[in-house]
Amino acid sequence: MNSLRSHRNIVARTTGGVHSPISEWPKGQQPREKLRLAGPEALSDAELLAIFLRVGVRGKTAVTLAQDLLGTFGSLPRLLNSSAEEITRCYGMGISKWAQIQAAYELVKRSLEYELMHDSVLGSPAQMRELIQAKIGQLPHEVFLCLHLDSKNRLIECQELFRGSVAQTAIYPREIVKEALIRNSSALIVAHNHPSGEPYPSKKDIELTRTLQQALQWVAIGLLDHCIVSQSSFFSFVEAGIMDIDPN
Structure with a gap:
């Protein structure tokens, strides 16, 4: 594998x-x-x-x-x-x-999920990237994923929450919060793909991240990262310094 x-x-x-x-x-x-x-x-x-x-x-x-x-x-x-x-x-x-x-x-995808269910996602960033890339990197339409994490940052579920056209996907922060509460998530990592091939965030991507981070704070759920993938590239908001996180 x-x-x-x-x-x-x-x-x-x-x-x-x-x-x-x-x-x-x-x-x-x-x-x-x-x-x-x-x-x-x-x-x-x-x-x-x-x-x-x-x-x-x-x-x-x-x-x-x-x-x-x-x-x-x-x-x-x-x-x-x-x-x-x-x-x-x-x-x-x-x-x-x-x-x-x-x-x-x-x-292969299930093996990656299994590994992340037993180890901290933050301690296995390469496997987390591989999972996201395998799930949505090659798709011809936009998909928004939520990686629900427990109190030890282990994967609870990798959930496809929204699906859209080649150019855009409608994303609703309230739905993300609701799904996180249902799963008793302690933290989230969210991700979506850019079928166009450029993984860099748009102004709307940045605004969504800030809105979602604020909404999750109200229910004591951390947003650890927002990742964007294309067929061969990967972008992390945290690594780019666009968002600050509290790993605890």
């Missing part, structure tokens, strides 16, 4: 023959055997994806098919967030293979 999240560059295969079956490749170059011998970190994105695909199509090995898919979608995150309709338009791909990929990606 760590390798699925690493987004390593595709490594083109130069040995074994482009069209020769994987079973005829040297043992150390076959993806499953390579994983067994050297660990998942040693495999390229295409090789890891080929393990899920299991088999290729006529004239293409599973690795070649995986390379074609990564080339079509442009990146591993974009492929992992593809819809069934998008992926089944690709030669050799059907609902079954799409489901396998989606199941693997969901396991």
Whole structure:
């Protein structure tokens, strides 16, 4: 799962023959055997994806098919967030293979959530970023997330609260406060995505953050950060010095 999240560059295969079956490749170059011998970190994105695909199509090995898919979608995150309709338009791909990929990606997201439920989010900032990026970074429309935290800043729930168009999402602070009280949250981290690709906050984003911080203070709930993500970038209000927090 760590390798699925690493987004390593595709490594083109130069040995074994482009069209020769994987079973005829040297043992150390076959993806499953390579994983067994050297660990998942040693495999390229295409090789890891080929393990899920299991088999290729006529004239293409599973690795070649995986390379074609990564080339079509442009990146591993974009492929992992593809819809069934998008992926089944690709030669050799059907609902079954799409489901396998989606199941693997969901396991990665659930693993991140599990880790943050047992450790302080503030003590695991990289995992928190990975979770937010995995949840909404690649989406073509705006989504607003709330990470509800307990008194030890452990994750209670990662909640999708609002969803909007490509350009904007209607966000209501009163609803955020209500949901936090329902979950007995001690603190929140909120996040939303910018499908346009620029993760920098707008004037409305800054105003919303201040309004939400004030509203939460009335019910003794801290707002620890507001994060904005795009396909490849991450912005933190706290790190940028836009908002002050009381970690206690």
